[in-house]
Amino acid sequence: MSWPGCWPTSFPLTSQPVIVDNKAGAGGGIAINTLLAAPADGQTIMVTATNVLTEVPHVMKMQYDTMKDIRPVAAIARSRMVLVGAPTLPAKDLPALVSYVKAHPGKLSFASYSAGTASHYAGMIMNQKAGLDLQHVPFAGSVRR
Numbered sequence: 001m002s003w004p005g006c007w008p009t010s011f012p013l014t015s016q017p018v019i020v021d022n023k024a025g026a027g028g029g030i031a032i033n034t035l036l037a038a039p040a041d042g043q044t045i046m047v048t049a050t051n052v053l054t055e056v057p058h059v060m061k062m063q064y065d066t067m068k069d070i071r072p073v074a075a076i077a078r079s080r081m082v083l084v085g086a087p088t089l090p091a092k093d094l095p096a097l098v099s100y101v102k103a104h105p106g107k108l109s110f111a112s113y114s115a116g117t118a119s120h121y122a123g124m125i126m127n128q129k130a131g132l133d134l135q136h137v138p139f140a141g142s143v144r145r
Helices: 026-037 094-103 118-130
Strands: 005-009 013-021 109-112 135-138
Touching: 109 118, 118 135
Parallel strands: 109 135
Antiparallel strands: 005 013
16 A cells, blocks of 8 residues: 555544645654744644654754744653564563573664654663663654655
8 A cells, every 4th residue: 555645634623624744754853844844824733752852852963942943732642662573583572582682692683763762762771771782773764655
């Protein structure tokens, strides 16, 4: 199935059409720059993970100031991260994974949804706390064109 970059959709709180325009990259920075470049007419909003405002600016140089240029409006959801592996991975739980990684130094990696994001930090913290050397592989982007 192919997903277009933008598509109109209905929105239950308004009779106006809504355009969804996914802007992947730079840990959400590209999306925020797009938001800030839009006319200041109240017609453009952004739905994002909080780390775009709280974490990413600390590890990447951004063209915006999250304390001045962005105003949070509402928390609309909560999410959790999970640790998953291929079905062929011999480890079936976290202690077994730690043992497996330690037995295969320098040969394994972990993926995140982007550099400078919560999933990146979670992997790096796991590396540090468990004494692992998993290499970070950030996902290049999530928008299909």
